[in-house]
Amino acid sequence: MNEQNLEKLLEVKDLRISAYNDEKQEIQIVKGVTFDIHKGQVVALIGESGSGKTTISLASLSYTKPGLEFTGGQVLLNGEDVLTAAPLRQRQIRGANVAYLAQSAAATFNPAITINEQVTESAVLHGILSQEQANERALELYHALELPNPDRIGYRYPHQVSGGQLQRLMAAMALCGNPDLMVLDEPTTALDVTTQIEVLKAFKKVIREENSAAIYVTHDLAVVAQIADHIVVLYSGEIMEQGSADKIINHPGHAYTRRLMDAVRPKPAAGMGGTVGAEFDRDVPALSVEQMTAGYGGIVNGEPAIPILRDVSVEVNNAHVVGVIGESGCGKSTLARVMAGILPQASGKVKLEDEELQGSLNDRKLEELQKIQFVFQMADTALNPKQTVGQILGRPLEFYRGIKGKEKRAKVAEILQMVELPPEFASRYPMELSGGQKQRVNMARSLAADPEVLLCDEVTSALDSIVGANVIKLLTNLRDKTGASFVFISHDLSTVASFADEIVVLYAGRVVEQGPTDEVLEPPFHPYTRLLISSVPELRIGWLEDTMQKREMAVGIARGVEITAVGCPFYNRCPMGIDATCDKEHPPIRELENGHQITCHRTVEELTEAERETQQILRGYEKLVDESMKVVV
Amino acid sequence: MNEPEKQNVEAGQEVLDKLDKFDELPDAPPKRKLKLSWTGKIATMIVVFWMVIAIIGPFIAPFHEMDMDGDDSFLNAHSNEYGTFYLGTDYLGRDTFSRVIWGARMTIGISLAATFLAYVIGITLGIAAAVKGGWVDMAVSRVNDAILALPSIMLGLIAIAAFGSSIPILVIIAGIIYASSVFRIARALGLDIMVQDFVEAAKVRGEGLWWIIKSEVLPNAAMPLATDFGLRLVFVVLFISSLSFLGLGVQPPQADWGSMVRENLAGLTYNSWAAVWPAFAIASFTIAINLIVDDISAKSGGSLAKKMV
Numbered sequence: 001m002n003e004q005n006l007e008k009l010l011e012v013k014d015l016r017i018s019a020y021n022d023e024k025q026e027i028q029i030v031k032g033v034t035f036d037i038h039k040g041q042v043v044a045l046i047g048e049s050g051s052g053k054t055t056i057s058l059a060s061l062s063y064t065k066p067g068l069e070f071t072g073g074q075v076l077l078n079g080e081d082v083l084t085a086a087p088l089r090q091r092q093i094r095g096a097n098v099a100y101l102a103q104s105a106a107a108t109f110n111p112a113i114t115i116n117e118q119v120t121e122s123a124v125l126h127g128i129l130s131q132e133q134a135n136e137r138a139l140e141l142y143h144a145l146e147l148p149n150p151d152r153i154g155y156r157y158p159h160q161v162s163g164g165q166l167q168r169l170m171a172a173m174a175l176c177g178n179p180d181l182m183v184l185d186e187p188t189t190a191l192d193v194t195t196q197i198e199v200l201k202a203f204k205k206v207i208r209e210e211n212s213a214a215i216y217v218t219h220d221l222a223v224v225a226q227i228a229d230h231i232v233v234l235y236s237g238e239i240m241e242q243g244s245a246d247k248i249i250n251h252p253g254h255a256y257t258r259r260l261m262d263a264v265r266p267k268p269a270a271g272m273g274g275t276v277g278a279e280f281d282r283d284v285p286a287l288s289v290e291q292m293t294a295g296y297g298g299i300v301n302g303e304p305a306i307p308i309l310r311d312v313s314v315e316v317n318n319a320h321v322v323g324v325i326g327e328s329g330c331g332k333s334t335l336a337r338v339m340a341g342i343l344p345q346a347s348g349k350v351k352l353e354d355e356e357l358q359g360s361l362n363d364r365k366l367e368e369l370q371k372i373q374f375v376f377q378m379a380d381t382a383l384n385p386k387q388t389v390g391q392i393l394g395r396p397l398e399f400y401r402g403i404k405g406k407e408k409r410a411k412v413a414e415i416l417q418m419v420e421l422p423p424e425f426a427s428r429y430p431m432e433l434s435g436g437q438k439q440r441v442n443m444a445r446s447l448a449a450d451p452e453v454l455l456c457d458e459v460t461s462a463l464d465s466i467v468g469a470n471v472i473k474l475l476t477n478l479r480d481k482t483g484a485s486f487v488f489i490s491h492d493l494s495t496v497a498s499f500a501d502e503i504v505v506l507y508a509g510r511v512v513e514q515g516p517t518d519e520v521l522e523p524p525f526h527p528y529t530r531l532l533i534s535s536v537p538e539l540r541i542g543w544l545e546d547t548m549q550k551r552e553m554a555v556g557i558a559r560g561v562e563i564t565a566v567g568c569p570f571y572n573r574c575p576m577g578i579d580a581t582c583d584k585e586h587p588p589i590r591e592l593e594n595g596h597q598i599t600c601h602r603t604v605e606e607l608t609e610a611e612r613e614t615q616q617i618l619r620g621y622e623k624l625v626d627e628s629m630k631v632v633v
Numbered sequence: 634m635n636e637p638e639k640q641n642v643e644a645g646q647e648v649l650d651k652l653d654k655f656d657e658l659p660d661a662p663p664k665r666k667l668k669l670s671w672t673g674k675i676a677t678m679i680v681v682f683w684m685v686i687a688i689i690g691p692f693i694a695p696f697h698e699m700d701m702d703g704d705d706s707f708l709n710a711h712s713n714e715y716g717t718f719y720l721g722t723d724y725l726g727r728d729t730f731s732r733v734i735w736g737a738r739m740t741i742g743i744s745l746a747a748t749f750l751a752y753v754i755g756i757t758l759g760i761a762a763a764v765k766g767g768w769v770d771m772a773v774s775r776v777n778d779a780i781l782a783l784p785s786i787m788l789g790l791i792a793i794a795a796f797g798s799s800i801p802i803l804v805i806i807a808g809i810i811y812a813s814s815v816f817r818i819a820r821a822l823g824l825d826i827m828v829q830d831f832v833e834a835a836k837v838r839g840e841g842l843w844w845i846i847k848s849e850v851l852p853n854a855a856m857p858l859a860t861d862f863g864l865r866l867v868f869v870v871l872f873i874s875s876l877s878f879l880g881l882g883v884q885p886p887q888a889d890w891g892s893m894v895r896e897n898l899a900g901l902t903y904n905s906w907a908a909v910w911p912a913f914a915i916a917s918f919t920i921a922i923n924l925i926v927d928d929i930s931a932k933s934g935g936s937l938a939k940k941m942v
Contacts, residue, residue, distance in 0.1 A: 286800060340837050361837060369839040382830040386852035393850075449838070 008077065008212050009180055010060055011036040016072035017055055017064060017237075029055055029068060030237045032418035037181065037213050037230075044216045044224040044245075046260065047234035048464040050434065056234070057183045057215045058085070061098050062090045072303075077182065096126040099174035103186040105166035109158035115169055117153025123177035132178060144209055146204045158584040163328075165196035165371035168202050169426045172551065175210060182214040188223060192327040192491050193535035200226055200537075200544060201541075219464050222264050225249050226544040229614070233257050238301055239259050239568045249541055263465035268497035268521050284354045285315040286485045287339060287372065287453045292348030293511075294338045302347030306561065308334045309509040312348070316453060320484040322477060323500030323517070325493055325532065329561040331509040332489045336455040340374040352452075370400040373446035377458040379438035383430040389416070389441050390426035396449040411448075418481075419444045422473060436467035449477065453485045493532050497521060505529050506567035508561050515596030527574045568601065576602055576610055673928035679921035686734055687741040695719075698735035698888040699877050703728060706899075707905035724762040733910050736888040741918070743804055743883070750808030752864060753810075755815025756858065760846055761822025762816075771801075774820070780813040786875060793881045803882060807869050816921040818861055822854040824857040863926040867919040874915055890915050 017030040037043045039111045045053040058064060059075050062082040076082050082093055094100075099122070102108045109118060119141075120134035129137060135154075142150035145168045158166060167187055174182050187203070188196040204227055207214055216228055224245070224476060231248040233240045233256065241254040252258050292312045297305025308331045316322045324332050337343040339350060345357030351357060352371060358364050376382035383392055392414045395401040403411055413423035419440040430438055439459060446454055458473070476499060479486060490496050496503060503520040505513040505528060513526040520529065534547055563569060569577035571582040577599055587601045600607065669677060695716050696702060702715040703722030710721050718752040722728040758777075762770040780788070792806045826832060833848050876882035880907025883889035885896070897907035 065819070342833070342837060361839065364839070369837070374834070374837045376830045378830060382834055384831040384853070385857075386851055387848075399838060399840065456672060587650055 008038050009035050009039045009041075011076040012036070012056070012059070012073070013076070014073040015056065015075060016070070017068055017155060018071045019068050021317065026071075027028055028071075028237060029242060030059075032073065032204075033234075033237070033239055033540075034073075034620045035230075035239070035242055036231050037215065039180075039213055040211045041229045042207060042216055042227055043230045043232060044218065044228035045232050045234060046218060046224055048219055048466060050236065051234040052190075052237040053187055053217045053234050055237075056100070056219045057101070057185060058633050060183060060215060061094050061100055063094070064148065078134060078515045080478065086367050088421060093200075095122040095179070096128060096177055097179055098181045098183060099179040100168050100183045101174050101185060105170040105187075106158070106163065108170055109166060113157075114154065114158055115158060115161070118158075119154065119169060119173045119176055119226055122173065126177060128177045135162070137176055137178075138172060141175055141206070142169075144206045144249060145169075145172055146205070147172075150286060162195075164191060164198050167191065167195075167199050171206060173205065175212065178210075178212075180213065183212055183215045183217070186219075189218065189220065193493065193537070194327060194531060196223070196537070197535050197544070197547065201548060203227065203548045204544065220261055221249070221262070222539045223542075225426040225539055231261070231272055245541060249251065249539065259466065263469045267374075268536060271310075275581055285351075286318045286320075286353060287487070288347045288351045289314045289335070289339065290351065292338060292345045292347040292350065294343060294348075296343075299346045304346045307565075308510065309338070309564055312506075312509075312511055313513070314504055314511070316485045316487055317406055317502075318452075318485055319335060319479065319483045321488055321500040322391075323503045324487060324489045324506060325496050325498035326506035327491060327492065327532075327561055329563075330506045332491075332506055333457055334509075335506065336374065336457050336487060339453075340455055341369075341372070341478060363629060367398065370449050372451040373449050373451035373454050375446045375454060375456045375459055378462060379430075379435070379442040380462075381440050383438060383445075385430055387429075387559050388426065389430070389433075392430075392441060392445055393426070393448050396445060400449050402598075415448050418478065421540050427578060432433050436463055439463060439467075439471055443475075443478075443560055445472075447484075450623070451484055453487065455487045455489075457489045461490065461492065468495070475499060493536050499567070505532070508563045509625050510568065511597075513596075513598045515592070516594050519592065519596040521592055523611040524592075524598065524604055526600055527576050527602075527610075530611075531573070563628065568599075577605070578602070631632070635874070644747060669925070669928050672924050676928075679917055682924065683737055683741060683918050683921075687737040687832050689737050690734040694728075694731040694734040696731040698732050698830055699728045699886045700728065700731075705809055707900040707903045707907060709904075709906070714897060720910050723893070724900060729893075729897075729907050729910055730877060732888040732893060733890070733914050734888045736893055736911060737914065737932035739883055739887060739889045740870060740891065741917070743800060743807070743873050744866055745887075746804045747807035747873070748811065748862065748866045750804060751811035751815050751869070752858070752862065754808065754812035756819045757820025758812070759816040760823045760854075763827055764842060764846060764850070765819045770820075773816070778815045780810065781817070785810045785872060786787075789872065790879075790881065793876070798881055798884060800883070803873065803876070811865055811869055812871070815865065819854065819858065820895070822857055823850055826850045826853050860926055860929050863922045863929075865933035867922050870915065870919055874881050 012035050015030055015033045016028065017533065019027045019029055021027060033052075033056055035043065036466070039347075045057055047053045055064065055068065060077065060082070062085060064070065072081050073083075075083050081092065109115070116135065116138055119138045120129075120131065120564065123134045123137070142153055147153050147165055147168060153161065153165075154168075161169065170187075171182075184203070184443055188199050191199060200223065207227075216224065218224055228245045229241060231240070231245050232242040233248065233254065235256055240256045241248065241252070248257060252261060260487050271354065290313050292309060293302060293304070293306035293307060294309045295304030299305075299364045305342060308391060314322065316333070324335060326332050334343060338345050341357065341359065341361030341364055349356055350359070352368055355368075357368060361369065368529060382504065385606050390409070390412050393415055394408050397411050407453050410424050411428070416423050421437060421440055421444075425433070425437070425441075430441065434442065443454075443456075443459065460471050463471060467569060472495060475486065475488075478484070486500075488496060488500055490499070497517060501517050503514065503517050503527060504511055505520065507528045513520055521533070525533070534550055537543060561569075562572065567583040567585060568574070568577075568587045571577045574582065577583070582601050585601070587599045590598045590600065590604055598604070598607065602610070640685075661728055681700065698774045702713070703718055703726035704713055706722055706724045706726045708718070708722045709724075711718055718728045718730065720733070723729050723732065757775050788810055793802070796802050827850065832845060835845050835849050840897075871890075873882055874894070877889050877891030878895040880892070880895065883892050885892065892909050893911035894915075897905065897911075900907045
């Protein structure tokens with residue numbers, strides 16, 4: 001795109017924003033940032049947390065978070081400085097000229113008001129459209145954003161649609177009043193890969209059709225590569241590098257940009273997983289789950305009222321890392337909670353080194369509790385804010401191992417060093433740590449118990465890519481040093497592939513495929529595994545368009561997870577489903593080499609064949625797929 | 634590599650070096666100190682002043698609370714052979730100044746004792762209900778609702794009618810009545826904290842219930858409860874004063890701010906200030922505590938203040 005020919009929409013000139021601390025000292029948050037946005041252009045602001053990207057994007061609405069102040073520079077929207085505009089004019093700009101899409105759609109929508117009312121509210125309030133016009137416009141946008149049942153969806157309440165749909169509805173809300181500029185703040189970060197792709201596709205289409213300009217704020221370069229025309233790389237409130245998407249992605253100049261690119265994990269493929277030395281091998285698995293069914297509500301005849309997991313069998317061998325993947329709602333966390341004894345299973349067994357464990361943790365022995373440690377997802381809430389790091393880490397030492405006094409302090413320092421934190425951190429409170437540091441303390445607490453098995457529930461999900469990559473590196477070291485086993489739960493296949501040596505793919509509470517990482521990530525795939533693998537964004541311009549051509553995408557991404565009692569739960573999203581078989585009968589487990597299992601009605605030969613023919617079938621398949629599923633390229 | 638590109642890489646290296654050291658924040662954020670605004674400071678001074686008076690009052694008061702040494706009742710400031718009556722005399726010719734000082738001990742003492750009692754009962758039951766849940770929670774909460782549903786002054790009147798008025802009875806009655814609102818807050822806080830991940834982490838570790846309450850729940854509930862303590866104390870002061878005003882609280886001839894207002898009400902028609910001074914004492918003490926509470930809860934986030942009231 002030739003930038004010179006386009007009219008400038010937003011000019012940010014030497015923007016400076018500061019905060020003041022208790023001693024009234026100025027702390028610069030944004031240190032002189034300059035960039036332009038042209039009409040019809042998507043500009044990505046990329047950087048880690050603390051880089052000031054959200055702060056800069058909010059400046060286009062002439063808004064700062066409480067405690068921050070504009071201290072210099074200009075933000076010109078169509079030539080008008082929004083920073084110095086009168087408060088009344090600023091109100092007109094917000095929503096009418098510039099629309100903001102927050103990160104979490106679920107938190108943005110009011111649960112008590114129907115969707116259509118909320119989507120049209122801003123446009124009507126600003127007097128841009130009458131209610132009737134706004135309704136028409138909203139309907140148009142529902143179609144453009146490829147929402148299911150576009151004619152009816154406006155009458156629903158926010159909790160009645162899925163997360164990905166809500167995210168798209170928020171885009172409709174922003175676009176309803178035809179704003180000049182949209183500010184999208186990490187709109188896909190909290191979503192599953194399959195949902196992310198669906199949202200990205202819709203955003204891209206609608207931005208193109210409406211010819212609107214947008215600021216896209218994210219830390220994920222792979223996502224940016226799909227949607228942005230121009231990229232601004234930020235670190236600590238300063239621009240490191242900016243340029244066209246092609247230039248930044250394909251020829252990054254700045255070392256920091258390269259660092260960000262390294263943190264984008266490569267597409268999951270065979271040969272990435274860890275290998276384990278034989279020195280830790282034992283005859284019996286460290287932890288195993290046999291034919292386990294679990295869920296919520298009262299249990300009748302071994303069936304819970306709301307079943308989540310069904311007939312799950314998983315073995316965790318000593319010093320191995322078992323990755324559990326699947327979309328949200330597939331029962332990954334429930335599996336870990338059953339293993340830890342937080343949620344007693346309805347039927348089936350949980351065994352620790354061939355000793356059967358009691359379902360409830362209240363009935364388990366202290367040493368059994370010690371051997372299985374649970375690492376919570378959110379370090380922010382998993383650490384008591386009123387205890388110092390030393391107290392947090394000291395407690396398991398004292399509780400399980402009776403270590404006290406001086407010895408305890410020495411041990412705490414040792415554990416801190418193990419997770420690569422300075423020993424002085426023992427006197428700090430969790431509030432005084434960064435997100436990555438908190439997560440390290442969170443893991444260190446579990447390590448302090450000297451466990452055999454660590455259950456890690458999405459431990460890197462809330463972290464930036466670089467910080468997350470460091471945590472994975474740390475976990476790998478810890479496994480090699482301690483010989484502990486890990487159950488590593490994540491919805492991010494790339495993370496799992498880079499750390500685990502065995503993978504369990506869960507779908508709607510059932511194991512659809514499991515085996516060594518190398519085998520699972522090589523054909524033949526279960527159709528669901530293939531959907532997951534193809535959904536992981538690649539750091540390549542044009543990847544989104546290419547991927548949308550694949551037929552598993554066309555069928556798979558539009559629907560969500562449904563837990564079914566009979567047949568294969570994946571049937572409604574499966575491109576290879578066999579009518580009257582897959583929806584009626586439980587799929588058989590097909591055994592492959594090295595303990596690799598695929599649960600599917602299709603034979604291994606058919607699955608292998610499908611892999612080879614995917615592309616050919618695809619070309620002809622497009623016509624069969626509903627018109628609305630097609631991507632506009 | 635050309636020159637600008639080289640510079641670029643060098644600049645990048647600096648950033649990377651910083652990154653390698655720590656994930657994000659190089660320094661710990663400064664610890665939060667509790668700083669009071671000027672209203673908070675003045676309020677603290679007033680509260681401290683009354684506390685000191687409550688402790689040493691009887692030793693510094695020019696007259697005993699029962700001395701009827703004034704020239705006449707409802708006089709303004711004057712002196713005679715017994716001493717100086719700075720704030721005049723009350724309806725029995727006693728020194729108002731001394732009685733306000735003596736009354737501080739009675740009013741603040743009873744209120745503090747009653748509030749402590751309310752806290753001991755309220756927190757114990759509230760946390761127990763939150764932690765145990767089920768029928769324990771159900772039973773305690775419903776009884777508590779019943780107490781809350783009755784107007785506190787009515788309840789106080791009935792109890793005093795049944796047991797008679799004495800200082801221990803007053804403390805116990807006020808304690809029980811106000812325990813019901815403490816219970817509500819303690820239970821709500823307890824429920825909030827019990828579902829936090831760090832409590833679940835302690836449960837998964839196998840910790841006993843007592844340890845969880847002591848180490849995980851109470852430290853996190855302490856600050857909001859302490860803030861509430863100030864507010865509750867104010868309510869109890871007003872409650873005791875109201876009872877005294879009705880003649881059912883502290884019995885004459887003992888001095889108490891509430892009863893002093895009632896006794897001297899008639900004096901207002903004779904242009905006497907005897908009823909105003911104890912009223913002023915009640916107002917200054919309660920408003921000052923309120924200001925401190927406001928200040929603290931504003932510092933620790935407004936949500937807290939909302940939860941309290």
